[in-house]
Structure formats: structure tokens, C-alpha cells
Amino acid sequence: xQLGLIGLGRMGGNMRDRLRAAGHEVVGYDPxxxxxxxxxxxxxxxxxxxxxxxxxxxxxxxxxRVTIRQLAEVLGPGDLVIEGGNSRYTDDRPNAALLxxxxxxYIDCGVSGGIWGKENGYGLMAGGAPExxxxxxxxxxxxxxxxxxxxxxxxxxxxxxxxxxxxVHNGIEYGLMxxxxxxxxxxxxxxxxxxxPAVLRAWSRGTVVRSWLLDLLVLALKEDPGLExxxxxxxxxxxxxxxxxxxxxxxxxxxxxxxxxxxxxxSRQESSPALRAVAALRQQFGGHAVRVPAGPSGVxxxxxGPTTG
Numbered sequence: 001x002q003l004g005l006i007g008l009g010r011m012g013g014n015m016r017d018r019l020r021a022a023g024h025e026v027v028g029y030d031p032x033x034x035x036x037x038x039x040x041x042x043x044x045x046x047x048x049x050x051x052x053x054x055x056x057x058x059x060x061x062x063x064x065r066v067t068i069r070q071l072a073e074v075l076g077p078g079d080l081v082i083e084g085g086n087s088r089y090t091d092d093r094p095n096a097a098l099l100x101x102x103x104x105x106y107i108d109c110g111v112s113g114g115i116w117g118k119e120n121g122y123g124l125m126a127g128g129a130p131e132x133x134x135x136x137x138x139x140x141x142x143x144x145x146x147x148x149x150x151x152x153x154x155x156x157x158x159x160x161x162x163x164x165x166x167x168v169h170n171g172i173e174y175g176l177m178x179x180x181x182x183x184x185x186x187x188x189x190x191x192x193x194x195x196x197p198a199v200l201r202a203w204s205r206g207t208v209v210r211s212w213l214l215d216l217l218v219l220a221l222k223e224d225p226g227l228e229x230x231x232x233x234x235x236x237x238x239x240x241x242x243x244x245x246x247x248x249x250x251x252x253x254x255x256x257x258x259x260x261x262x263x264x265x266x267s268r269q270e271s272s273p274a275l276r277a278v279a280a281l282r283q284q285f286g287g288h289a290v291r292v293p294a295g296p297s298g299v300x301x302x303x304x305g306p307t308t309g
Contacts, residue, residue: 001025001138004044006067007057007085008035011111014118015057015143022142041067042074051078053136057111060087060238068095077103080132082139084109086170088242089163092127096159105132108159110166111143121145124153125169127162164246171243171257174236176213178260184217197221234264 001024005016008030016026029044030036038044045052052075056067064087071081081099083092083106096106107128113120122143126133133140133155144152156165187196201218204210220227240261247254266272282288 002048002053003027003139004029004048004052004054005057006030006041006044006054006071008032009057010115011117012057014115015055015111015122018118018121019139019142024139024142041070045071045074050076051080053080053082053139055082055084055139057084060085060091065091065095068098072098072102072104075099075102075104079103080105080107080135082107082109082126082136083163084111086110086166086237086239087163088238089127089160089167092160092163105129106159107132107136108162109140110156110162110169112166112169117143121152123169125156125162125165126154127156127159127164129158130155167239167242167246170237170239171254173213174240174243174260174264175256176211178256178263180214180217197225232267234267236261236264240264 003019003024003026005012005019005026005028008016008028012028012030013035016028019026027044027047028035028037029041033039038047044054048054054071054075056064056071058064058067064083064085068081068083075081081095081104083095087108089108092106092108095108099106105128107126109127110125111117111122112124113122122145124140124144126136126140140153141149154165156162184196184200187193187199193199197218200214200221204215204218224230240257244254244258244261246252247257279290283290
């Protein structure tokens, strides 16, 4: 099958390689001159034989929306756009409506697999009309992992369902990573356990907590046993917050995912105004001991207070 692929970064470039290895003809476009096959979206459209199929794999947000608007100008009736970035599902219906005015069909597809997907395959969650999904199935089959289709690909529902599913997937990912991280910290906090990396590695087969994320933590600890090369500042790409917003809308409690996201927020604070307020309140109502900022010696001080509470 012939496919245009927009965005040839870490994910898009690897996807192009995997698709070509499966025998598909891929024409790639990227604003950077190095990886691109053509020099513009118009040239990409011209290089494809109608009815054309184009996969968009660029950063979510305005960059994706601009790309969709530009594609609406160069594609035509019978063409198909697959939007595979980490876009918010609420963008999908407007994208589909805009392209639909030109007779262009639209699929949203959540893609999981990261930089390992080139070799292992990608987990895919697609939203769109059944006939559009069927048309793109050769591409989905080439990208998904080997094995039964239903274990690596899902037609999640109509337009928007793919990105909604991927949003929830990423929210779950937040919670899983936080749980592994907290266990890692507790193991390191005690003198009793002398080989934390070995314990985590032993969990990777046969235990109920085994997973690919655990395998990746084991790999990270093999490369840097104390994770000394990293700081404790953790970013997020937005999907965790979107997941929590949807949970609020639908009155679904998500304590684990919420706590995991808030832990990332806490990691970005050099100091916490909230905890300073708690310390101040304990001092006010009970005269409890509090620590004061470091003096000239650089050593934090402590004020006198009761020994309980």
C-alpha cells in the first residue's frame, strides 16, 4: 500500500522504516531537510496516487491543527487522513469535519510503543468509520506487533475514540510508573535490602507485577544503578491531566492517576509554599518545632518546640 507520512521524528521515522520493511511504499515529509523525501505538503500530495492515504505524526496541538488545515487544501475526494499523534480527542471531530468538506475521510489513531516500536511493533487504537478502518488495515497490520490482530490493534469506535483510548492508556501509564518508582524508593530506603536492582530484575518473570515498564526500569538501573545521571524533575505531556478532567466530567474516581500526576507537579518545585504553610500552622496552633532556612553556614536550622504532635 502507498502511504504519505508527515513527521519523521523518533516515532515517525521508525514507523516509516517498519512500513517499508513490510513492503509498503512510504513517501515521507518533514520540515527538516535531512529525513524528508519531498520538500512540501503539496509535493507529498503530488507524489501519491489517488485515492491517497496520509498519516500525520507531528506534535499535538496547534502544529497538528495547522497540518490538517494544510492537508485540506492539497487533498481531495476519496483521500484519507490518519492522525496518529497524541492529540486530545476533542480535536478529532473538528478535524474530520474540516476534511469532510473536501470529501476526505479521517481516522484518529492512538499509537503506543515509543522508540521500541520499530522492532516490537506499535499498539494501535483507531477511531473512524468501519470502511475507512478496513481500507487502512494493511498499514495497521504492518505497524502492530506480530500475533493476533486483536492483541495489538483495536477499532475503538467512531472518530475520537482512538485518541480517547490512548489518553486513558497514558493515564494508566502514569499510575504504573509511579507505583514502580515508589517501590524502588522504599527498597532503597532500608539497609536490609542490599541489591535493589537484583530484586526488581527478579520481579520481571513469573510475578504478578511483571511488565514492559518494569523491564525498562531494570534496563535503566543496569545502565545507572543509582540513577545518579538524572534529576528528580519530571515533565508530563498532558494526557494525564486530560484523563483526570474527563474523570471529573463523568464522576469517575481516579485516585491513583491523580496522585501520580500531582507527584510530577511536586517534582518541579524547588520548595513548597503549601508545606511551608502547614509548618506555619503546626507552629501556630501547637508550638511545634519547625525548620528555618539555612543560615550562613548552609545548615538548616530548627526552632524549639514540643516533642510530640
